[in-house]
Amino acid sequence: MQERYEPAVVEAQAQAFWDERKAFAVTEDPNKPKYYCLSMFPYPSGRLHMGHVRNYTIGDVITRFMRMQGYNVLQPMGWDAFGLPAENAAMQNNVPPAKWTYDNIAYMKSQLKSLGFAIDWDREVATCDPRYYRWNQWLFLRMLERGIAYKKTGVVNWDPVDQTVLANEQVIDGKGWRTGAIVEKREIPMYYLRITDYAQDLLDSLDQLPGWPERVRTMQANWIGRSEGVRVSFPYELDGERRLLNVFTTRADTLMGVTFCAVAAEHPLASYAARSNPALAAFIEECKHGTAMEAELAVMEKKGMPTDLFVTHPITGARVPVWVGNYVLMTYGEGAVMGVPAHDERDFHFAKKYGLPIIQVIDTGSGLWALGSSQSTDDPPLASARSPKPSSPIPDEWDVAFESHGVCVNSGKYDGLGYREAVDAIAADLRASGLGDKQVQWRLRDWGISRQRYWGCPIPLIHCPKCGDVPVPDEDLPVALPEGLVPDGSGNPLAKTPSFLDCRCPKCGGAAKRETDTMDTFVDSSWYFLRFASANNDQAMVDERANYWMPVDQYIGGIEHAILHLLYSRFWTRVMRDIGLVSVKEPFENLLTQGMVLNDIYSRRSPDGRVQYFNPVDVEVELDSKGSRVGARLKRDGQPVEWEGMRTMSKSKNNGVDPQQLVSEYGADSVRLFMMFKSPPEDTLEWSDDGVEGAARFMRRLWRVVYEHVRAGDGSQATADSPKAGCAPTEACSLSSADLTDAQRALRRAAHATLAKVTDDIGRRRVFNTAIAAVMELMNTLSKFEDDSAAGRAIVQETLELIVQMLSPIVPHASQALWEALGHAGDPLIDRPWPKPDPAALVQDTIEIVVQVNGKLRGRVNVPAEATDDIVREAALQDANVQKWTEGKQIRKVIVVKGKLVNVVV
């Protein structure tokens, strides 16, 4: 054994050792319980960042732990390889996206290997590989056949200078990122997937995912956004024909308070009214400009304009004016709302601004301004009566709408009804007259998958002038993406490539054009976990092996994918199940969302207002005598820099840390140990160079302790007639407790208690920081143990073997080396079963009991482990310090908590 710990050598050896054995290649074995551990696959951006390292280390720890638990564990890896960054890089460097992508994959793969992850590389997939994306195309055609995929026009961001569609992130302040031109909304035909057909099931099934974080389930539920209400139809006449204006409302109880209706700018009624009204047409144009992003709409001022159209109130028959309002969304509900200014804040502002009448139809409770507490309702109050100023109940003097539920007033036959009864009664009346009914409304919209981009999976359709849109026949799949093109930023290069574009119609054989749109990259990532389980099958998208491995037992990835990726995957898996391709509907049994990796941000503001950021490695932090941060200076010039707190590592803030440099400086094991030790996996991780240094220090210390133990004699000899690590309870342990000294027994107990804790922390709680802390504590205990007797050395041997085994999922390379040094040459530690604590070692003869007087700690007593409550009570009361506090006082009560404490109440 080497005296010095040299991670580079140790890690190369361990990796070669595993490679030789193809240690991580797995096959479907019906005799073993399976475990599918999956980390979200990376986008091949160039190099790994710390978030990747953290993500994949967590997955690797679980993978290796479960393997030692006896599971047949699959941990695959692949590449989410299509996407916009490749096109941008291509433009910058004049290299085709394919080359850039494949080069990045090669480099990042070497990085993953250097970190020692237990990955089955035989199953590697890249989504830009035609052998992968042909199945996107194949399943898309199946969806088309079933009506799950369909075509309709959709709104996109259009750059009028480059004549190209922009992604949302390419629109900055409403302008194109390259041209600076004002971006327009434009309607073009696109393909959609009917995810809304699955909305109810996607929502309901969230309850059946107890292994998902509450947070993610809530986010998904909000995103799906189910809302129950009533569809109300307002009849009107147009060109002598009776028509209906439909609106959706959750407050049908306020229907009698309607004083106007408002429609979205894109609503057909708005377009109709604009034909004879140039001012209105101009207003509608104005509303259509700006981005398609909702976040920016949210801050716009409420504006509107009247049409000269009127509709009829479905119950009172009153004439109701129709307005166009910029606050009405065409994409939600019916694209139109009924305006009840008295009881809706937006309607209220709108009515105030344009002088529309306000009619109160809900009692505010006391007749005065109802604040949170005073409504009489059959439902919890909704909100927003915030004005503290009680004033007259006359709506004219309101300064905010009364939105809480309450009793109907001023509503004819509905007077006196509460929220629920009023909604029921009004819905029933509407149903009877054919002017409405109860309806469930979803926030979730169908998934538009068309992207007007080059570097993606081609949508397999052919546009024939005679036959229309014709699906590409299965036997012609894949529709291969030409890989040599370099986009120039103006439109999709596929549209300028005749060899791709021009084709024959599969139906009539005439000249036709291929669809040039490609699929959203979320399509690629919606089923890759199934492909890993059926890798290399040229004949089918998935096969029976998918049913062996699925569902994924543990999925690990960033919280940023809490909504879209996870929702799309759940949807896609359901579609595949409905088509009969797989048997599961929920793809991910347990989900772990790892926290972000943060680092300090240092900056300087120059007089002209420009901000310069400095990497933390170039900054010297100044501390006071207690170690508190008091300032920071740039090492180069000794001048102060500003500390801006900690944020996720990014290029723009210049606070990134390169994992590769750390691996070459400290070794993969130290980096892995630090990342697992610093914070629990779900929390953010604050980077610290000192912390990595500390992890490396621990590794060197562990190495040295094993080295010194081994050097003092053949370690395995010492165990010849002593307990083996984790000897089964039935197995006779040759060193019976009775023969050991107190110190020897204490160390054995500490070792086995630590094993029990570490097993629970990794296996059940999935917290690695406390597992590592427990092992460090055991190391501290071990350092204080000095005993050269045969029994002493045997126990040290046992303890070291346990430590090495417990750490092996986290620091696998060094663990393998140390395992060999401890007398197991050539024995792969990864194939060792996880040790079990020896119950005999855990037995204690005496235990320490804490004694409190009135809940305050006043002493400790040692009692036999099997002592009765009475004996413990007496021992506690005899304690000198306890007597001091109870002397002259009357003891009212003594509480004894078995094995833990005694509380004396005086």
Add this chain to the structure above:
RNA sequence: GCCGGUGUGGCGGAACUGGUAGACGCGCCGGACUCAAAAUCCGGUUCUGGCAACAGAGUGUGGGUUCGAUUCCCUCCACCGGCACCA
């Protein structure tokens, strides 16, 4: 605005089921080794008072339940995340 989460030493964090608050690590202070430094090792490190034994205070704020609360309940405050003219 709605939904969810989090507040513990100088810092990251621990205390899992109501039972010794601050494990473990970083940093800092002191010591050993060294000509010296690095590395390593030993000791200390919540605050206040005390040489010490020890005592008092202490887990964002204010209250409550309990023999006992970081943990449960209520109030308020701060921060983080998600959603949002969603009708």
